[in-house]
Structures are given as C-alpha cells and as structure tokens.
Amino acid sequence: MLLSAAGVFAALAAGAHAKGPFLQKINDTAHVIGNDLWNVTIGQQYGVKLFYKNQDLVGDAVGHYVSYNGAASDLNWTSASIHHQTKDYLDVKFTANEGDMHWVIFDDLAGAYQYFVNQALPDLGEFRTLWRLDNTSFPNGHTNLKDEPLPPLSEYVVSTKVQDETWERADGSYITKYDWTAWIRDQDYYGVYGDEFGSWYINPGKDYYNGDQLKQELMVHRESATGDAVQLNMIHGTHFMASSTDVFPKEKIWGPWLWYLNDGSKSDAANRARKEFRNWPYKWFENEEYHSRGSVSGRLVMSDGRPAAKASVFLGDNHPNKTTLDMGTLYYYTGETDDQGKFSFKDVRTGDYGLQAWSNGGKLADVSTTFLRNDVTVKNGKQSQLGKLKWAVSPAKKIFQVGDFDRKALGFKYGGAPYEHALVANCPGNLTYTVGKSKTSDWCFGQSAAGTWSIRFLADQKASRSSSVLTVSLAGYSEGTTSEILLNGDQDAPIGNLTTLPNDQSVYRSMTVAGEWRFFQFDIPKGKLRNGWNSIDFHVLKSSAWHGFMWDSIILEQS
Incomplete structure (x- = not known):
C-alpha cells in the first residue's frame, strides 16, 4: 500500500x-x-x-x-x-x-x-x-x-x-x-x-x-x-x-x-x-553511439607562408549553410592552433564534419579570410590526419586597418570590459580616428548614438587611381540603429549601408566582446579616393538607446 x-x-x-x-x-x-x-x-x-x-x-x-x-x-x-x-x-x-x-x-x-x-x-x-x-x-x-x-x-x-x-x-x-x-x-x-x-x-x-x-x-x-x-x-x-x-x-x-x-x-x-x-567521456555511460569516437589533427599554414598561429578552429556541420555560431543540430568541437598552426581534436563522435578556422588576433590579426575544409570523416578509434592545409589570405595591399581581426571587440575602448548594461551609452555620437596617429583604444567598442564616426587616412597617387575594397567586420549588432557608409562625407553616393541586419541582442544585453559575427565588403570604384587625406564615415541615420554596432575590424585594401 x-x-x-x-x-x-x-x-x-x-x-x-x-x-x-x-x-x-x-x-x-x-x-x-x-x-x-x-x-x-x-x-x-x-x-x-x-x-x-x-x-x-x-x-x-x-x-x-x-x-x-x-x-x-x-x-x-x-x-x-x-x-x-x-x-x-x-x-x-x-x-x-x-x-x-x-x-x-x-x-x-x-x-x-x-x-x-x-x-x-x-x-x-x-x-x-x-x-x-x-x-x-x-x-x-x-x-x-x-x-x-x-x-x-x-x-x-x-x-x-x-x-x-x-x-x-x-x-x-x-x-x-x-x-x-x-x-x-x-x-x-x-x-x-x-x-x-x-x-x-x-x-x-x-x-x-x-x-x-x-x-x-x-x-x-x-x-x-x-x-x-x-x-x-x-x-x-x-x-x-x-x-x-x-x-x-x-x-x-x-x-x-x-x-x-x-x-x-x-x-x-x-x-x-x-x-x-x-x-570524460564517461566510461560508465552505456551507449554505443556515445563511445564511437575518433580524433582529427592537422596543420594550418597561410598562403603567404606564415603558420596559422593561435587561430580558432571548429569542427561542425559538413557543407554548412549556417554560421558556426548558429549550428546546433548535431555535435560540435572547438579548439585553437599552436604557434606552428597545429591542431588536434580528441574524442570526436564519428561522422562527417566541416573544419573551419579564423583569426583569433595576434599574429593573424590582419587575416580577414576564413578557412573551410569539408568532408572530414571521423571513424571509431581512428585518427584522421589531415596533414598540411593551406589557408588563402588576401593578396591585396592594405591601406589601413582599425582593430584586430578576431570576431571580437577586444582592443577598442570598453571592449572586453565585464558585462554591464548600457555601457555602449558611454561611446560618443561623433568620433574621429586618424590612421597613424590614433590608437586602437581611441575607437569605441560599440556605436549606438546618432552622429558620425570617421576614419581619416592618407592614400597615395597609386591608390587614388585604383579601385579598393572596404571590409567591415562586426562583432555583433542589435537592431534599432542603422547607418550609411560614406566616402569623404558624400551622402549623395554612399559606399554602402548597415540597415537591414538581423538582431542578435548583444549590445543591449550587456555584451562587451561579441554577439554574432557579421562580415561585409564594399567596393570603392577606381578614382574615388583622393591623392592625400580621405575619410571613411559611418553615419548613424537612426538611433535607438543601447542598440547598435559592436566592432571587430575595419580594413581598406587596394584592389
């Protein structure tokens, strides 16, 4: 009873x-x-x-x-x-x-x-x-x-x-x-x-x-x-x-x-x-699929000969159609290469994976490209040795770069600070960064308020006669703040805009390092740069308190 x-x-x-x-x-x-x-x-x-x-x-x-x-x-x-x-x-x-x-x-x-x-x-x-x-x-x-x-x-x-x-x-x-x-x-x-x-x-x-x-x-x-x-x-x-x-x-x-x-x-x-x-993995857990595991190893080398030192490496969906942050159907493994670009994943569930890698700053701070190798097969009890893998980097000549490329807001003012609501409100509405004079920490981690942030830089005669590409890498974005990107303040012919991005909640929910990474490239036609001083201007058209852009890196390269 x-x-x-x-x-x-x-x-x-x-x-x-x-x-x-x-x-x-x-x-x-x-x-x-x-x-x-x-x-x-x-x-x-x-x-x-x-x-x-x-x-x-x-x-x-x-x-x-x-x-x-x-x-x-x-x-x-x-x-x-x-x-x-x-x-x-x-x-x-x-x-x-x-x-x-x-x-x-x-x-x-x-x-x-x-x-x-x-x-x-x-x-x-x-x-x-x-x-x-x-x-x-x-x-x-x-x-x-x-x-x-x-x-x-x-x-x-x-x-x-x-x-x-x-x-x-x-x-x-x-x-x-x-x-x-x-x-x-x-x-x-x-x-x-x-x-x-x-x-x-x-x-x-x-x-x-x-x-x-x-x-x-x-x-x-x-x-x-x-x-x-x-x-x-x-x-x-x-x-x-x-x-x-x-x-x-x-x-x-x-x-x-x-x-x-x-x-x-x-x-x-x-x-x-x-x-x-x-x-871990727990030997007491009686599940055959859980214990079916192998390993993956290899070495990443940049196409310019550098070892891919301290890069972020990720085993995820094979032939992916989502960002690495958005993957979640199966099982996922993260790591970092050593100083020579070597990496190893242990105790990986058997299956087929896509291997991705990206710069985590440091010696790869200028690398804007992402490495992808599909069809990495993991078999039970076996080591998948991928050998030497070449990671292509941009051959273009750099005109300037603001911030290390690592998908994070580290290095900027307040970037990496402890989680704190409304910290982005401490960043100014208007800001001028002068290449060769300003420090990375002069650029704030997030832009939210109405106004214009400008990057002033010198272009030589060769650059002024060539086309160029502006790379904008965002560490995060919270909707409600939109902007246009101008060259030398010309609102009649914007380079591009950041107006229809999906929301990742990072800026208004206390984040100071990252939300969801976004990557954009904007073409600047031949002859648009001046021989001498120029500016790239991020002009906020619509402002919403505590919402906006969290920066990773901004790079201008001569095509």
Missing part, C-alpha cells in the same frame, strides 16, 4: 527509504528519486521538495524542470521508470512526448548525472534544464567570470524596469540578469551557493552544445518576480544569436553532465570539476 504524499515526503526527509539509489512512486503523476544523501520529488512538470542534509532546498521556489522556447513549453512527464541498473548506479528515466530526461544516481554521490534523449522535439531555439531554488539557502551566484551575491528581490521592487529583465536603480545604475552571462565552452563549474549549501552544474563534455567558441549564455540569476535563485543549464541556447532554430535527429543525446550538491564550498566544486573533466 502506498503512503500518502505527505507521508512519503516526511519519510524521505527522515531518510526512511531503501538504501542506495531509489525510485519511489507516490501516485501516477509523482515520484521520488535519490539516495542516502538527497532526494527530490518530481511531479508532472516540476521537481520539488529537494531534501539534502534534512533541509528542503526548493522551499517556495519552482524547483527543477525542463523546457523549450523559454517558459512557453515545460515538458510534462507521462511516466517514470528504471531505465538501467548496475551495482554502482540507477538510471531513472522520466518520459515526455518530446523525449526522455535521465537521472543517473550513484550510491554515494550528492547529486546526479543527467542527460536528455530526443524523441520528438519540435524545431526550436531554446532548450534547457534548470533549478529554481530557495533564495535564502542560495544567495550567491558563481561563474568562471563572476562571483558575488545575486541582487536581492527588494532591489527590483524599488527600481524602474527599462527593458526585458533590466531595472534602473535610483542612483542610475542597473540590475540585469544578463550580467550573469559567460562563455559556455570555457565553464568548469557554475551555480548558486550559500554558507551551508551549493548547487552546481559541471559540463565536461561540451560537444552537445550549439555554437562555437563565441557562444555565450546566461548561467545563473535572480528570478525578478519571485526571488528564486536560478541555475540554468542552457543545453541549446538562443541568447545573443541572430538565428537559432534547429532540427534535431531522433535519439540525439544532450549530456551527460553532473548536477552536484555540496556545503557551498567552491574549492570542493572545483575539485569535483577537475575529476569530471579527467573522466
């Missing part, structure tokens, strides 16, 4: 259950899982009553759930069952129409490994798992970039909302959850914690994430309506991207990752993360 729900809660809180990992049915829509250290009650949608050290860590918060496309579609669990059991662990499966959420529970582990198997997810952008936890037990947030108290709910109440999840305090400063963003592929561990409890996500295998090295996601935050401490696991994120809808093959696996509980110790979480990274 089953206990009442209240009776089961009380018994489990006191540790009255079978020893070791367990699945306990309460009724047709509620189950309890856990081990001797912790347990959680999972209903039709939400995981509540998280008991650890005899305390409920969810309290009045929402708890654990899985959703896609924001909060619009929370998964509803239709059943719970034991998927697999060994002497070491219990794999419990919660089934929904869209797919299966697994909790892998070991005897002595505070927390659980989790993974999700797709069955019928729709075409979508955002897909996530998350915890919303008691705000008194978890007052602080931690990522590899930020560690401090989460803003208290009381601050939101007395502040003015100015845009989505962003409030202005009386002193003019801002509260926004987007300041808790970080680069997902750089994470070791992150979560929320207090003096007695910590809840952490550790994702050592990141191949199931969408996007490339520049993929950023919101990691933790304070829920503005309720005060819940939010710990996000954005396994297919959409923040700061212009396009993010993907179709997923049936049986695609996200994970496993580790959800880890402790006493709030960051050093303990860091130690656990190091252990997880050493042990």
Whole structure:
C-alpha cells in the first residue's frame, strides 16, 4: 500500500527509504528519486521538495524542470521508470512526448548525472534544464567570470524596469540578469551557493552544445518576480544569436553532465570539476553511439607562408549553410592552433564534419579570410590526419586597418570590459580616428548614438587611381540603429549601408566582446579616393538607446 504524499515526503526527509539509489512512486503523476544523501520529488512538470542534509532546498521556489522556447513549453512527464541498473548506479528515466530526461544516481554521490534523449522535439531555439531554488539557502551566484551575491528581490521592487529583465536603480545604475552571462565552452563549474549549501552544474563534455567558441549564455540569476535563485543549464541556447532554430535527429543525446550538491564550498566544486573533466567521456555511460569516437589533427599554414598561429578552429556541420555560431543540430568541437598552426581534436563522435578556422588576433590579426575544409570523416578509434592545409589570405595591399581581426571587440575602448548594461551609452555620437596617429583604444567598442564616426587616412597617387575594397567586420549588432557608409562625407553616393541586419541582442544585453559575427565588403570604384587625406564615415541615420554596432575590424585594401 502506498503512503500518502505527505507521508512519503516526511519519510524521505527522515531518510526512511531503501538504501542506495531509489525510485519511489507516490501516485501516477509523482515520484521520488535519490539516495542516502538527497532526494527530490518530481511531479508532472516540476521537481520539488529537494531534501539534502534534512533541509528542503526548493522551499517556495519552482524547483527543477525542463523546457523549450523559454517558459512557453515545460515538458510534462507521462511516466517514470528504471531505465538501467548496475551495482554502482540507477538510471531513472522520466518520459515526455518530446523525449526522455535521465537521472543517473550513484550510491554515494550528492547529486546526479543527467542527460536528455530526443524523441520528438519540435524545431526550436531554446532548450534547457534548470533549478529554481530557495533564495535564502542560495544567495550567491558563481561563474568562471563572476562571483558575488545575486541582487536581492527588494532591489527590483524599488527600481524602474527599462527593458526585458533590466531595472534602473535610483542612483542610475542597473540590475540585469544578463550580467550573469559567460562563455559556455570555457565553464568548469557554475551555480548558486550559500554558507551551508551549493548547487552546481559541471559540463565536461561540451560537444552537445550549439555554437562555437563565441557562444555565450546566461548561467545563473535572480528570478525578478519571485526571488528564486536560478541555475540554468542552457543545453541549446538562443541568447545573443541572430538565428537559432534547429532540427534535431531522433535519439540525439544532450549530456551527460553532473548536477552536484555540496556545503557551498567552491574549492570542493572545483575539485569535483577537475575529476569530471579527467573522466570524460564517461566510461560508465552505456551507449554505443556515445563511445564511437575518433580524433582529427592537422596543420594550418597561410598562403603567404606564415603558420596559422593561435587561430580558432571548429569542427561542425559538413557543407554548412549556417554560421558556426548558429549550428546546433548535431555535435560540435572547438579548439585553437599552436604557434606552428597545429591542431588536434580528441574524442570526436564519428561522422562527417566541416573544419573551419579564423583569426583569433595576434599574429593573424590582419587575416580577414576564413578557412573551410569539408568532408572530414571521423571513424571509431581512428585518427584522421589531415596533414598540411593551406589557408588563402588576401593578396591585396592594405591601406589601413582599425582593430584586430578576431570576431571580437577586444582592443577598442570598453571592449572586453565585464558585462554591464548600457555601457555602449558611454561611446560618443561623433568620433574621429586618424590612421597613424590614433590608437586602437581611441575607437569605441560599440556605436549606438546618432552622429558620425570617421576614419581619416592618407592614400597615395597609386591608390587614388585604383579601385579598393572596404571590409567591415562586426562583432555583433542589435537592431534599432542603422547607418550609411560614406566616402569623404558624400551622402549623395554612399559606399554602402548597415540597415537591414538581423538582431542578435548583444549590445543591449550587456555584451562587451561579441554577439554574432557579421562580415561585409564594399567596393570603392577606381578614382574615388583622393591623392592625400580621405575619410571613411559611418553615419548613424537612426538611433535607438543601447542598440547598435559592436566592432571587430575595419580594413581598406587596394584592389
């Protein structure tokens, strides 16, 4: 005979259950899982009553759930069952129409490994798992970039909302959850914690994430309506991207990752993360396709003879029709070449890939081209040795360049500053940069306000008699601000414009390094440059507060 729900809660809180990992049915829509250290009650949608050290860590918060496309579609669990059991662990499966959420529970582990198997997810952008936890037990947030108290709910109440999840305090400063963003592929561990409890996500295998090295996601935050401490696991994120809808093959696996509980110790979480990274791919995970892996290696050399030193390299979709940031259907691998241009990808799932590379600044700061090699086949247990690969660079003579080519706003004023809402408002409406005199840091990371930013430069007689090409590389763009590009202020004959770009949310959501990279080239006809001083002018025609252009590099070359 089953206990009442209240009776089961009380018994489990006191540790009255079978020893070791367990699945306990309460009724047709509620189950309890856990081990001797912790347990959680999972209903039709939400995981509540998280008991650890005899305390409920969810309290009045929402708890654990899985959703896609924001909060619009929370998964509803239709059943719970034991998927697999060994002497070491219990794999419990919660089934929904869209797919299966697994909790892998070991005897002595505070927390659980989790993974999700797709069955019928729709075409979508955002897909996530998350915890919303008691705000008194978890007052602080931690990522590899930020560690401090989460803003208290009381601050939101007395502040003015100015845009989505962003409030202005009386002193003019801002509260926004987007300041808790970080680069997902750089994470070791992150979560929320207090003096007695910590809840952490550790994702050592990141191949199931969408996007490339520049993929950023919101990691933790304070829920503005309720005060819940939010710990996000954005396994297919959409923040700061212009396009993010993907179709997923049936049986695609996200994970496993580790959800880890402790006493709030960051050093303990860091130690656990190091252990997880050493042990990935997980040998205990019994899935044949997961363990079917090989490796890829090679050496990139520029067509001018330079080694492609410290370039960003990426294994993604074969014969791609999306940017590297927008890819998300399958599995993705990121890395960097060494000083000699050598690269290596280990533990790559078998399949066919497209290899891409681009400048990450440094010795390749002038390289505006991108390398692509399709049909890179990875076989199980084999090393795909690609050998020496030639990467073509532009043979054109450079007239000037402002900013290193790395798809980032680094080097410019405020570029690379900590995440901060409205920082772009500190950039001027009008700015003049003189080639040969001005420093890179004189150019601001983003242009938003109405006005004109000009690059003054000298062209010799040969350049004035030749055609030229203006390359504009944007690290990001948030719609609402448009501009035309002029030569020597001539509004009657613009070189081009930046007016119809899709929105990537970066500039108005605290980004200071990158959003989604865009690349444009504009032809300047023969004889248009003057012999002597000239200017390229970026004239903002329409301005929208905190929206606009985030710069990467601007290059003028003689054709």
